[in-house]
Amino acid sequence: MTILRFIRNNLIFYARKNLLLAFGVAISGAVLTGALVVGDSVEYSLNRIVEHRLGEITHVMKAGDRYFTREFSERMEKQLQIPVASILLQEGSAVADGGERRINHIRVLGVEPGFDGMAGTSAYYGSLSGDSIIISRNLANRLSVEAGDELLLRIEKASLIPLNAPFVSDAESVVTMRATVRGVADDRELGRFNLKVSQTAPFNIFISLERLEELMDFSGRVNVLLFQADEQSGRDEIREKIRGALDEQFSAADAGLKLEVLEEAGQLEVTSDRVFIDDILAEALFNVNVPGELVFSSDEIQAPEEIQASDRIQAPEGILTYFVNRIESASGAAPYSFVSTLPSQLLKPDQMIINEWLAEDLSAHVGDTLQLSYFVVGPLRELTDTTVSLLVHSIVSMEGRYGDPELMPDLPGLSDAGNCRDWETGVPIALESIRDKDEDYWDQYGGIPKAFISVDRGEELWKNRFGTYTSFRYTLDFGRADAGEGVFMASFESSLMSQIDPSMLGFTLETTRAKGYEAAHGGVDFSQLFGGLSFFLLVAGILLSVLLFLLNLESRGEQLKTLVVMGIPLKMIRRIVLGESMLVALVGSLAGVLLAVVYNKLVFIALNGVWSGVVRTEMMHMDIRISTLVTGLLFTLLIAFLAIWFPLNRNLNRHISAHKKQGSARVELDHKGLGLKRVIISRRIVSWLFIITGAAAFGLIASQLLGTEIVNVRLFFAAGGLLLVSAVLFFHWLLSRSSSEKEGLLDLQVLSMKNARRNLSRSMSIVILFAIGAFLVISTGSNRKDLFSNAEDASSGTGGFLYYAESTAPVLRQLNDPDVQYEYGLSEGYSFVQLRKADGDDASCLNLNKIVNPQVLGVVPRMLDGRFSFVTRTSYLDEAHPWLSLQQDLPGGLIPAIADETVIKWGLGLAVGDTLHYTNSNGEQMKLLLIGGLAPSIFQGNVLIAEKRFLEQFPESSGTHVILVDGAIADTAMIQSELGRGMRDLGWDMELTALRLAEFNSVTNAYLSIFMVLGALGLLVGTFGLVVVLWRSVMERSREIALLKAVGYGRKEIRRLVVREYMILLLMGIGTGFLSAVVATLPSILNAHTETSFRSILIWLVVLVANGWFWIHLVSRSALQNESIYTALRSE
């Protein structure tokens, strides 16, 4: 006889009991391993999505709101010797079937043949020409179109000039084309192309770059470069190589600068495609240093006689030329003129020089005071007509600098207009004020400035966020340059570019592929998530395993004692039992691993189907890794070991206590079992713990109800948890009371109670299983979001707004302005809050990836005052007016920011009070301090800062892309109709805020559904435990039942006795869970705008009790029908 043989005998003889134990372990193993496999699979799927959305692309260079020259792309390719493709990426909208189906926020990609290399296709995109387009599969499906069908496209027009810069016309911000679908791109053709980190496929339209350029009258420029690098040689090295090439190849033209020699003036002029020269470039232009013999000469401006030679300026010179509305004297006014600047050495701030034409027109003389009126353009083209008074310092003839038409900036719609009446300036022109003589001036002199002020005053009056100067001038002395003009220009540009860091202009290089994998790896941890969601199922599996193990141990108590009596050491007995149980656990764990695969399959069917709201993609694929299965197996074995080891130790030790301790207790060689009914924790300790936890729970509730105005949801949940523990301890105390204590007359009720007490471990297992199950299911069920309640409430997640709109092309005007409303055909009665947008990745719960660059919105804080609710806050957040806290100045350059609490926690992986580092459009780090967390709102996925801060960080920002519409519900249809019609060309996309919030909430609800389904499965396991215990108890108590029968009890009474005993335990468990759940969800219940569904709570309560009642009845009836129970005493 060997130990192994002994164990083998046990395994075979107790096969049924062992299989039950293996089943319990298998459940734990399936849940645990399943969660790990789900995590692997989601990460694998996200990695596959990275490949599907990037094809062969490894790096991406973006131009921000600027553009690269096509030549830059060629130069980069030549230097790097790797494939580089350039694309022009714009937003647009598509309409099919004559307007029947329409989709906004489509990405329109102007591609060249090089894109085929990135997509891994051959002459697929390269063969695009004319009006033929290729569309992504999801777009084809959504619009129900296929190859050969026609689409009407509206595409945001590319513009070198920021659309909100002063005097830029917004008349043509969108181009329209009718295109024919030539093909539908699937994943293998890079139809899912997306540079943003997201598992959701965007709607893509591919068109030939030439055609797109032609459409937009915009040639030779692109805004995205794609690189296909071989990353074998090291990711960092490649990045540095590309970065180095960018610095080397980046030209003045790529920075939007135009260098031109003005032969007549003998000057080099630098202007910008963007009209106003960014301050960063201006600084470089001031500091440009030309080496060698080429030097700047001193000023050649013909100064008025009064100016001393010593006052003459030194180059370089920044010039600001501005379009003013009116120059007025006592005797007349000249409308619409350009006014330019002169170096400050020439003029005092309150002085101006006017040309002869103007002097004559206004009958002005030196010493007269003239009124200069001009528009100051606000962030949303709000115009402020401002007037300053200036003294006429001198009157000059229109020669040299004073007759230089190049001073007028190149403003499309203005500088190229044939006559004044054709001006398209982006500001209102009072055509009636334009006189014939003004037309004559325009015809004869064009935009030659009529007046000049000092550059310092010019800066003071007209400096804006797009820049201070409209041109730079360098007076040259080519006579001293041996190499001549060409070499000078090259040298000048080289010197200039050496001072410009492309990243400061918003040109960025991203290791897109690597970042994609990182985001996939660091995203929502589904292993953890499903581990958490399956928590109760796991606990139920473990409890079931412990319960079944204890039952097995109890049933073999006599055997174990026999072994002890025969001198088999305790260690050996423990080894035998442990070895046997672990072999069973191994079988269970292996079965669990197999079950995990099935479980995973089911989860993925659900994730791709009913729970698709959670993952927002149909691209979820299973990924079974051997290492994960082995990990799951080992963890399951570890859990099983612990689930067996502790009860084994406790019970064996108790059994052998007398023998070990040589104390006064005795070993009972009778039939009283292993002594499991003894309570390890003394009743006194239990009662104290019960009192302490109960007091703590009520203390928390009282402090929340009485002591503070702000309800802390987490504290209530903690109170619920404490109450659950307290109630469980109370029942432990109650059931462990000695049956000898006075209980009155014996009746069925008392007898049932006594029976429930006889095996405390079993009884408490049932109570705990049902208490936790009921608590989780009921509290989860009651936390489900009511998708549409209180939508009109300003404190709700909608902020009380009616619509949430996004436009493809920016809305450049203030929509609350009655004139603008009239222009767009909008009636009165509803208003707008417009928000600026800095493009980023979606950080909402709809994105599974880890986001480091969320979308930032700029808002005027007072517009949101009194709206939405905050759930977390820092001391920086004002209690009464939290939104206004966005305006405050924080130390250390911190910018106050607000986001949804869920975005902060899950999307960004941060907490309120943390700082989010973000790169602004100047390539600088901005530090956003998260001062408050919103309750789930329509802003999910975004980080909000004050508009003022936004414009400081993103000065080039043109217009608004996110618009909240505040109106009456009754006007819903009218508002939708008017805005849909009036804003159509902007790619207007709007949805009811309630629907938008419901979409986010549906994700939460989907998670809660998963939690509830898994919780319900856990309850089923608990029910199974109840069934096993009940059945085993009846069988074990056959002699007692036979005795009851012998003394006259009928089968009905006996069944009633058993049913009562277990119903007591069931009700203890469910009652505990129910009350704790109610406390945990008290904030929702007490909230006047409660979203808690009382009906669902009650339904769950009834379902739980009915389920338990059904099984107790069924099993007790079935077990008590066994004749052998009633004949158990016959042999005696």
Added chain:
Amino acid sequence: MLLSLEHINKGFGKQGDLSYRPVLNDLSLQLEEGESMAILGPSGSGKTTLLNLVGGLDTPDEGRVNFRGEDITGYSPEEIDLYRNRQIGFVFQFHHLLPQCTLLENVLIPTLVQSDKLSREKSAERAKTLMKRVGIWEFKNKLPGILSGGECQRAAVVRAMINAPSILLADEPTGALDSDNVEVMADLLLELNRSDGLTLMVVTHSIELARRMGRTLEIRSGKLQQI
């Protein structure tokens, strides 16, 4: 002297409490090697407690239990296990055979602690001899569930004898047997006593069985009295 109990006091409950119930009161006993002894007494008189003290399953509140001159109450748990495994054989009213093991395996269970193959082979040989001797060898591969109570009880005796103990402690060994098997069991125990020199200490209610033992004692008021 094989075994001597000196001034044993033993009770249940906490000493000094009202609930304390004394069972053995200044009890002393001496047992020579090869002696057979029966202990009689009413239920609750302390017969089983006395056996448990001798078998090392329990310890006295006061007094010494000397085995070959050594007080076993000072043994460590490991020494007690070894003492019980090598020196003591237990037989109970019920056979307590393990239903999952064959008769032969049941008999060999006390040899589980033997780690070397030679010892195990010797034990198997001894099991065969003993089982043949008591007439159950033919059932060696049968499970206890299909055998009679007498056959199982004989197997329980063989199991107690497998390690050639110095003392066989029998607690109502015939209590669950019919009259035929009572006789067989009594014969078997006395035969072992006579031929193997096995020391017998039998707790019983049966006067007939007691009379066949060399010495008969009765426990009254916690003390042993010669009958």
